[in-house]
Amino acid sequence: xxxxxxxxxxxxxxxxxxxxxxxxxxxxxxxxxxxxxxxxxxxxxxxxxxxxxxxxxxxxxxxxxxxxxxxxxxxxxxxxxxxxxxxxxxxxxxxxxxxxxxxxxxxxxxxxxxx
Amino acid sequence: xxxxxxxxxxxxxxxxxxxxxxxxxxxxxxxxxxxxxxxxxxxxxxxxxxxxxxxxxxxxxxxxxxxxxxxxxxxxxxxxxxxxxxxxxxxxxxxxxxxxxxxxxxxxxxx
Numbered sequence: 764x765x766x767x768x769x770x771x772x773x774x775x776x777x778x779x780x781x782x783x784x785x786x787x788x789x790x791x792x793x794x795x796x797x798x799x800x801x802x803x804x805x806x807x808x809x810x811x812x813x814x815x816x817x818x819x820x821x822x823x824x825x826x827x828x829x830x831x832x833x834x835x836x837x838x839x840x841x842x843x844x845x846x847x848x849x850x851x852x853x854x855x856x857x858x859x860x861x862x863x864x865x866x867x868x869x870x871x872x873x874x875x876x877x878x
Numbered sequence: 879x880x881x882x883x884x885x886x887x888x889x890x891x892x893x894x895x896x897x898x899x900x901x902x903x904x905x906x907x908x909x910x911x912x913x914x915x916x917x918x919x920x921x922x923x924x925x926x927x928x929x930x931x932x933x934x935x936x937x938x939x940x941x942x943x944x945x946x947x948x949x950x951x952x953x954x955x956x957x958x959x960x961x962x963x964x965x966x967x968x969x970x971x972x973x974x975x976x977x978x979x980x981x982x983x984x985x986x987x988x989x
Contacts (some may be wrong), residue, residue, distance in 0.1 A: 767921070794975055806922075806967065806979040819976060853921060859975060865978060866912060869921035 767783050767870040768792050775876045776844060783840045784873045786854030794818075795837035797829060798853040806853070812837050813859050830837065844877045851875070880905045884968055884980035891958055892952045892988050898952040899983045901968030906946040913942050913953050914967040916982070924968065926953070 764863045776782055786796065797809040798821075810821035815831040816819075826842045841848060854870040881904045891897050900912070910929050914922040926935045926942040928951070934943040943953040955962060967979040 791904040796975075796977075803981070804965065805981050808977060809973060813975075855922075857975060865975075866927050867975075868924070869914075871921045872919075 767854055767856055767868050769870040769873050771873060772871065773874050775878065777878055778844055778846060780844050781840070781842045782844060782875070783838055784852055784854075784875070785814060785838045786870060787836050788854075788856040788870075790833065790868060791816055791829070791830075792856035792858055792868070794857050794859040795831065795834075796855040796857075797837065797839050798855060798869075800848070800851040810837075810839075811852070822840070826876075831834050835851055841875075844875075846877050849877045880908075880970055880972060882968060882970060882978050882980035883938050884966075884983050886983060887981065888986075890986040890988065893958060893960060895958050895987075896937045896954070896956050897914050897958055899955070899966050899968075899985070901951040901953070901980055901985075903949045903951075903970050903978075905969075905970075905972070906949060907972065908946070909971045909973070911942075911951050912971065912977070913940075914969060916965045916967060918964075924942040925966075953982040955985075958985075960987045962987050971978070 794813045796811045800806045810829045812831045828840045831837045851872045855867040858865045859866040885900045912927045913925045928944040939956040964984045965981045965984045969977045
């Protein structure tokens with residue numbers, strides 16, 4: 764009974780292609796996130812959705828488009844992939860409301876390699 | 879803009895040793911500070927969460943402290959074990975559920 768799941772786990776593709784990464788959580792959370800971890804292991808937030816609405820967009824290129832069909836899902840679509848997009852992408856979820864005790868639960872990550 | 883720094887970047891210790899990981903941050907207007915563990919090829923696991931109004935939290939062999947005035951947190955691991963080998967990440971939560979991470983400390987505990 765995985766809490767936050769991502770598919771695929773690995774994704775290898777050619778430059779210029781379009782690809783999607785899917786994320787699902789079964790924790791009943793209302794907020795979901797996408798993070799990017801680069802080759803230096805630095806983890807940085809990309810997007811956050813609360814009840815299917817975008818609340819954080821950290822100056823990510825327009826080629827990245829998150830889509831949240833419902834509270835339990837947040838997918839990430841990437842157009843025209845570039846070499847610099849190679850990274851590990853993590854999905855996470857939490858309860859919103861600003862409660863200081865709410866931690867975020869992370870998925871296992873998707874390792875994207877652009878050739 | 880919140881900046882989070884973790885020192886050291888890597889640490890190797892013999893089994894059984896007590897150790898301290900350090901985290902410093904520039905903006906004290908935080909909701910909480912969290913310590914995560916990341917194993918190779920895996921996601922992040924939350925270890926401890928210290929609310930802004932708290933000074934420390936303990937869980938088993940782990941103790942985390944928070945000093946907002948100096949912009950510092952420490953993660954103390956007692957009697958380290960090889961299974962503690964992982965990357966430890968410090969993260970600060972600010973408004974809008976925004977987490978800002980440090981670059982992590984890669985810990986190796988040698989048997």
